Amino acid sequence: MIEIKNITKSFGGTRAVSDCSLSLAGLKIAGLIGPNGSGKTTLFNLITGLIRPDSGEITLEGRRIEGRMPHHMANMGLIRTFQLSRVFPRLTVMDNMLLAPRGQAGERLWSLFLRFPRVHREETEHREKACELLEMLGIIHLRDQFAGNLSYGQQKLLELGRAVMAQPKMILLDEPTAGINPRLIQTMIDMILKMKARGQIFFIIEHNMDVVVELCERIFVLDHGEKIAEGSPREIQTDPRVIEAYLG
Amino acid sequence: MDLVLHLAIVVAIYSIFALSLNIEVGYTGLFNFGHVAFFAIGAYVSALLSLQDATFSLALIAGIACAGVGGLLIGLPALKLQGDYFGIATLGFAEIVRMLLQNQVAWTKGPMGLPGIPRPEIFSWHFDTLPAYLLLTLGAAVLTFLVIGFLTLSPFGRVLKAIRDDETAAAVLGKNPFAYKMEAFVIGSAFAGLAGVLWAHFITFISPGDFTLTETILVLLIVVLGGKGTLWGPVVGAAVLIFFQESVRFLRLPPEWSGILGPLQQMIFGLLLVILMIFRPEGLIREKGKETIDRD
Ligand SMILES: Nc1ncnc2c1ncn2[C@@H]1O[C@H](COP(=O)(O)OP(=O)(O)O)[C@@H](O)[C@H]1O
Ligand SMILES: [Mg+2]
Numbered sequence: 001m002i003e004i005k006n007i008t009k010s011f012g013g014t015r016a017v018s019d020c021s022l023s024l025a026g027l028k029i030a031g032l033i034g035p036n037g038s039g040k041t042t043l044f045n046l047i048t049g050l051i052r053p054d055s056g057e058i059t060l061e062g063r064r065i066e067g068r069m070p071h072h073m074a075n076m077g078l079i080r081t082f083q084l085s086r087v088f089p090r091l092t093v094m095d096n097m098l099l100a101p102r103g104q105a106g107e108r109l110w111s112l113f114l115r116f117p118r119v120h121r122e123e124t125e126h127r128e129k130a131c132e133l134l135e136m137l138g139i140i141h142l143r144d145q146f147a148g149n150l151s152y153g154q155q156k157l158l159e160l161g162r163a164v165m166a167q168p169k170m171i172l173l174d175e176p177t178a179g180i181n182p183r184l185i186q187t188m189i190d191m192i193l194k195m196k197a198r199g200q201i202f203f204i205i206e207h208n209m210d211v212v213v214e215l216c217e218r219i220f221v222l223d224h225g226e227k228i229a230e231g232s233p234r235e236i237q238t239d240p241r242v243i244e245a246y247l248g
Numbered sequence: 249m250d251l252v253l254h255l256a257i258v259v260a261i262y263s264i265f266a267l268s269l270n271i272e273v274g275y276t277g278l279f280n281f282g283h284v285a286f287f288a289i290g291a292y293v294s295a296l297l298s299l300q301d302a303t304f305s306l307a308l309i310a311g312i313a314c315a316g317v318g319g320l321l322i323g324l325p326a327l328k329l330q331g332d333y334f335g336i337a338t339l340g341f342a343e344i345v346r347m348l349l350q351n352q353v354a355w356t357k358g359p360m361g362l363p364g365i366p367r368p369e370i371f372s373w374h375f376d377t378l379p380a381y382l383l384l385t386l387g388a389a390v391l392t393f394l395v396i397g398f399l400t401l402s403p404f405g406r407v408l409k410a411i412r413d414d415e416t417a418a419a420v421l422g423k424n425p426f427a428y429k430m431e432a433f434v435i436g437s438a439f440a441g442l443a444g445v446l447w448a449h450f451i452t453f454i455s456p457g458d459f460t461l462t463e464t465i466l467v468l469l470i471v472v473l474g475g476k477g478t479l480w481g482p483v484v485g486a487a488v489l490i491f492f493q494e495s496v497r498f499l500r501l502p503p504e505w506s507g508i509l510g511p512l513q514q515m516i517f518g519l520l521l522v523i524l525m526i527f528r529p530e531g532l533i534r535e536k537g538k539e540t541i542d543r544d
Contacts, residue, residue, distance in 0.1 A: 048420055049420075050416065069424075070419040070420045071422050071424045073420070074422035079420070079421065087417075088417065089414075090412070090477070091413060092536075102421075102422045107423070108404070109431060112399075119402070119403065162421070
């Protein structure tokens with residue numbers, strides 16, 4: 001679905017992403033790994049419009065999209081989470097979830113007033129959906145809490161739930177299991193697999209190799225901003241360049 | 249009795265003024281330090297039209313519309329700026345508006361001000377007594393409260409709060425932060441215009457000196473003291489602060505005290521704010537959402 005061709009981004013002197021090409025066509029869950037500072041988050045920032053590439057192309061279903069604004073990227077169906085989770089701290093857990101669906105009638109002033117029955121219907125539907133997801137994530141009892149009061153792990157779960165609520169074409173997860181306890185890691189993995197079964201497509205940056213191998217069909221490896229390998233989990237685990245990048 | 253009516257009218261007008269600022273500061277996180285400019289635009293436009301024998305309805309609508317358009321025009325450049333710079337831009341804008349009122353003598357009579365602004369008349373109803381004027385301002389305040397309440401409790405208001413909390417996170421969920429900030433700013437400006445119109449026709453004499461930074465600080469204080477991002481906060485804040493401010497004026501103090509009254513009042517305001525920030529930083533009214541810690 002997403003094709004990235006020869007994308008490059010430098011910050012001052014450092015090439016954070018250097019001439020990378022990846023094709024995610026046909027993949028349900030793709031993985032992105034690499035040592036710290038290898039440019040993984042920068043690649044996500046490029047795909048979701050938070051920064052503009054110096055050169056190269058990104059196409060989504062055949063349309064060129066590189067360099068557009070973040071909200072355009074989101075509305076075209078690319079929704080991401082952040083490495084350090086970014087929930088809305090002074091919104092309740094439920095409101096964090098309800099914010100996510102795209103194209104809500106109640107979010108535009110004219111339709112808020114002129115199409116109130118539709119606004120009301122959408123809210124009810126979204127609320128049901130959100131309850132179901134929060135239940136699956138095991139944080140339904142926290143729904144009226146300010147999201148800022150949740151533990152770090154719960155915030156990461158909420159961020160995943162919020163991304164699912166948006167029903168995007170692809171969810172990009174930036175280190176979803178980093179810094180959270182093993183029980184929540186299992187909840188996270190279960191959730192991703194359940195959503196995959198419902199047809200949701202993912203692109204996941206992940207450090208935990210067990211998680212990567214369990215989830216991903218195909219893995220891309222970055223080192224110093226360059227793609228040094230790609231393949232199935234088995235191929236990647238035995239690839240000498242990958243082993244060197246991680247050990248050296 | 250007249251004193252009570254007078255107080256109630258001023259509280260109602262400042263409630264509208266504070267509600268309009270709260271949608272910017274409390275809900276959207278826009279620290280507008282020039283909010284008084286839109287109050288001034290509403291007051292002057294309506295006063296000038298009324299002095300040219302326009303009907304009150306026309307003057308009212310024009311006052312609100314001009315304040316809204318003013319918001320749009322200043323918002324276009326200012327809302328591109330981040331945080332502090334936005335505050336400085338709005339502060340500058342308010343000074344420019346005041347300078348214009350001061351120096352455009354041909355239109356505004358400059359520092360002399362505009363005396364003799366008529367009390368309103370709508371469809372042959374005269375609002376020329378204090379009780380009648382209280383009714384008018386209360387009606388306007390209730391309407392403002394309902395409209396802003398409806399907006400802020402709606403999905404639209406949820407987006408505003410999200411942008412306040414984390415603009416980037418809102419953008420990557422598909423919300424256009426600039427467009428929403430613009431809408432909040434124009435709505436806030438228009439309602440500030442409404443407050444200005446009601447003020448002008450109540451006081452019946454306005455001059456550029458009424459629209460200084462002090463007014464902006466007062467209304468900011470009302471919002472912060474009452475509770476940012478809550479519906480009742482600005483109303484409660486307006487009642488408390490206006491009552492305090494006006495009652496000091498009516499204390500029978502010896503004449504030699506009058507010189508220190510202004511500075512004393514400012515000092516007490518400052519002290520109030522410090523005490524509040526220490527003991528109840530979220531204001532008198534709290535935002536809805538549970539605080540109990542219940543972790544995994
Ligand atoms: N906004 C930025 N400004 C300057 N340098 C940056 C910025 N974002 C990332 N970098 C640099 O780009 C490189 C890649 O960073 P990043 O993409 O965060 O790596 P990873 O996510 O793989 O750990 C690092 O050297 C980092 O310091
Ligand atoms: Mg990273």
